[in-house]
Amino acid sequence: MSEFLERSHTAGTSGAASQAVGxxxxxxxxxxxxxxxxxxxxxxxxxxxxGHLFDRVNEDPLCGKSTWEQAESEMQRQALALAxxxxxxxxxxxxxxxxxxxxxxIIATSFGARDMEIPLFGLYGACSTIGEALQLGAMAxxxxxAGRVACVASSHLGSAEKQFRFPMGYGNxxxxxxxxxxxxxxxxxxxxxxxxxxxxxxxxxxxVDYGVKxxxxxxxxxxxxxxxxxxxxxxxxxxxxxxxxxIITGDLGAVGKEIxxxxxxxxxxxxxxxHTDCGLEIYDRKRQDVHSGGSGCGCAAATLSAYSLDxxxxxxxxxxxxxxxxxxxxxxxxxxxxxxxxxxxGVVLEG
Amino acid sequence: MSEFLERSHTAGTSGAASQAVGxxxxxxxxxxxxxxxxxxxxxxxxxxxxGHLFDRVNEDPLCGKSTWEQAESEMQRQALALAxxxxxxxxxxxxxxxxxxxxxxIIATSFGARDMEIPLFGLYGACSTIGEALQLGAMAxxxxxAGRVACVASSHLGSAEKQFRFPMGYGNxxxxxxxxxxxxxxxxxxxxxxxxxxxxxxxxxxxVDYGVKxxxxxxxxxxxxxxxxxxxxxxxxxxxxxxxxxIITGDLGAVGKEIxxxxxxxxxxxxxxxHTDCGLEIYDRKRQDVHSGGSGCGCAAATLSAYSLDxxxxxxxxxxxxxxxxxxxxxxxxxxxxxxxxxxxGVVLEG
Numbered sequence: 105m106s107e108f109l110e111r112s113h114t115a116g117t118s119g120a121a122s123q124a125v126g127x128x129x130x131x132x133x134x135x136x137x138x139x140x141x142x143x144x145x146x147x148x149x150x151x152x153x154x155g156h157l158f159d160r161v162n163e164d165p166l167c168g169k170s171t172w173e174q175a176e177s178e179m180q181r182q183a184l185a186l187a188x189x190x191x192x193x194x195x196x197x198x199x200x201x202x203x204x205x206x207x208x209x210i211i212a213t214s215f216g217a218r219d220m221e222i223p224l225f226g227l228y229g230a231c232s233t234i235g236e237a238l239q240l241g242a243m244a245x246x247x248x249x250a251g252r253v254a255c256v257a258s259s260h261l262g263s264a265e266k267q268f269r270f271p272m273g274y275g276n277x278x279x280x281x282x283x284x285x286x287x288x289x290x291x292x293x294x295x296x297x298x299x300x301x302x303x304x305x306x307x308x309x310x311x312v313d314y315g316v317k318x319x320x321x322x323x324x325x326x327x328x329x330x331x332x333x334x335x336x337x338x339x340x341x342x343x344x345x346x347x348x349x350x351i352i353t354g355d356l357g358a359v360g361k362e363i364x365x366x367x368x369x370x371x372x373x374x375x376x377x378x379h380t381d382c383g384l385e386i387y388d389r390k391r392q393d394v395h396s397g398g399s400g401c402g403c404a405a406a407t408l409s410a411y412s413l414d415x416x417x418x419x420x421x422x423x424x425x426x427x428x429x430x431x432x433x434x435x436x437x438x439x440x441x442x443x444x445x446x447x448x449x450g451v452v453l454e455g
Numbered sequence: 456m457s458e459f460l461e462r463s464h465t466a467g468t469s470g471a472a473s474q475a476v477g478x479x480x481x482x483x484x485x486x487x488x489x490x491x492x493x494x495x496x497x498x499x500x501x502x503x504x505x506g507h508l509f510d511r512v513n514e515d516p517l518c519g520k521s522t523w524e525q526a527e528s529e530m531q532r533q534a535l536a537l538a539x540x541x542x543x544x545x546x547x548x549x550x551x552x553x554x555x556x557x558x559x560x561i562i563a564t565s566f567g568a569r570d571m572e573i574p575l576f577g578l579y580g581a582c583s584t585i586g587e588a589l590q591l592g593a594m595a596x597x598x599x600x601a602g603r604v605a606c607v608a609s610s611h612l613g614s615a616e617k618q619f620r621f622p623m624g625y626g627n628x629x630x631x632x633x634x635x636x637x638x639x640x641x642x643x644x645x646x647x648x649x650x651x652x653x654x655x656x657x658x659x660x661x662x663v664d665y666g667v668k669x670x671x672x673x674x675x676x677x678x679x680x681x682x683x684x685x686x687x688x689x690x691x692x693x694x695x696x697x698x699x700x701x702i703i704t705g706d707l708g709a710v711g712k713e714i715x716x717x718x719x720x721x722x723x724x725x726x727x728x729x730h731t732d733c734g735l736e737i738y739d740r741k742r743q744d745v746h747s748g749g750s751g752c753g754c755a756a757a758t759l760s761a762y763s764l765d766x767x768x769x770x771x772x773x774x775x776x777x778x779x780x781x782x783x784x785x786x787x788x789x790x791x792x793x794x795x796x797x798x799x800x801g802v803v804l805e806g
Contacts, residue, residue: 208559223659247598308574
């Protein structure tokens with residue numbers, strides 16, 4: 105083990121652009137920039153507290169297509185096209201696309217990226233996917249492999265409910281612990297140079313399984329993974345919660361938030377003042393009947409683009425730990441009696 | 456576009472460890488090494504021409520577990536443990552795990568990696584996944600982000616047929632264009648330093664869709680993507696087919712091979728002498744009744760570990776282009792009338 109740590113440390117300092125930090129983190133010596141981003145959502149998200157901030161609200165849940173899956177692909181296309189357009193870029197100006205979604209064989213991405221003709225790294229990290237994409241995208245730019253890359257993730261209420269629980273038409277009742285899958289997509293262009301927000305570090309998550317078997321309580325499945333990644337980040341970088349102006353999880357919702365705060369208190373960290381959750385920001389829980397809050401890859405991705413990045417760029421927040429959270433739920437494993445493990449990927453954002 | 460190319464070029468030469476080459480490739484100035492690998496297969500693969508080369512043959516298709524999916528997870532665990540063991544390493548000696556499989560929400564990986572406690576990047580590239588994993592793993596090591604990483608991919612006949620076509624018990628008839636999903640897994644440990652084979656370059660694939668809609672003819676779905684990646688590699692590096700001793704696709708099988716050779720001839724490249732396909736190497740088509748050949752993430756991964764790497768290490772082959780091929784098939788998109796797009800990821804291996 106000591107030999108590994110020594111090598112790992114050597115790896116980070118032998119003239120390379122970046123640096124391995126602690127057990128599971130990277131601190132970029134030349135931090136890649138988020139040059140720009142875009143968000144696309146559905147009507148319910150457009151009606152929520154952040155509604156005026158999204159770049160595009162599709163009132164038609166099918167986005168003019170024939171199926172939920174095609175609609176989700178269309179939102180990925182829209183988000184990436186908008187992000188490129190804001191920077192006056194063409195798809196060919198981006199060297200790699202890091203993208204994923206919740207569906208089996210990530211079909212929203214396959215068909216969403218098909219016409220872009222950008223070399224693709226297909227990712228699956230459940231609702232943490234935009235964190236995984238930003239981490240790998242930052243590694244690609246920070247390592248000198250690409251001048252610019254794009255990171256995209258999406259979810260859609262219709263395609264997700266059909267995939268994981270019940271088709272929409274069935275009208276199934278949902279317990280109060282259930283979250284509402286966000287219909288939305290977020291796209292980000294990373295590159296060298298200034299940009300408006302920099303990715304200064306990343307903490308890659310491990311699979312954490314506390315044995316929760318409730319597909320209607322994703323927050324409880326993901327909270328242990330979020331706690332593990334946040335604690336790992338603080339330990340690797342030698343920081344305290346106060347070193348972040350915000351610690352933003354992806355989609356724990358109200359139930360998962362309580363568990364997260366409790367688990368971190370047990371490890372000696374009180375993040376009560378810093379913590380917020382995209383799933384609690386994107387909907388008005390009193391008015392919009394979403395039960396525990398929002399969820400899905402699109403929840404963290406669209407909220408980051410529409411809201412959080414601007415807070416950092418405008419100087420309201422100086423340093424943020426963004427931690428999208430994923431529940432590794434599958435109907436196959438679930439119906440075979442398996443638990444729902446979680447994973448969470450941390451990205452340090454600075455103005 | 457010219458501004459991008461300039462920036463991209465700058466990105467590759469401004470003191471970073473690696474270099475963007477052409478439109479979609481990277482040439483590593485400090486090539487990461489494959490320090491070691493391991494392969495685990497089922498009984499049919501053990502009975503094939505490469506049977507004596509695999510590290511472990513599981514005669515029990517369930518690998519002592521209760522479901523096909525658990526069996527596939529177990530093979531991932533076995534392959535990674537064997538690869539680590541050969542190098543006298545523990546899971547904690549590896550900084551990142553890049554892994555994936557064919558199943559919805561990559562559950563073979565989620566549950567296979569659960570107990571390893573290695574920070575995980577979950578990948579989905581269909582049967583090209585081991586290529587995607589080796590590319591990202593090489594980028595992580597080459598960029599100085601990690602001293603060592605692991606790359607793992609798997610497939611299982613039982614879990615794949617249940618996922619994509621018919622459950623095994625149904626006894627469905629298969630057309631001659633169909634391939635046989637390999638029950639197997641391959642694991643590789645990448646790191647800095649010498650190792651026995653070096654990854655000197657990579658060419659990341661785009662989604663290529665010729666509109667093929669036959670789920671029983673994966674070779675035809677993937678061949679256009681393989682042709683695109685191979686041509687891209689030759690163009691980016693300014694090479695001719697003769698600059699490679701072998702160009703090894705993942706699982707095109709006999710039908711896909713014909714299409715690949717034809718498509719590349721149309722682009723001015725004759726790879727007839729260099730080309731081989733893991734799907735044609737792993738089974739004896741005359742004796743084993745596998746129709747067009749082998750397929751699945753495990754096909755390319757296990758064949759690379761058991762056979763191809765040794766050919767390079769022993770000096771029989773000097774430089775190889777390894778191109779795992781993926782068909783982005785999903786029952787949801789397929790049943791909605793969509794085509795099956797392909798993707799292929801190229802990895803340049805040298806002794």
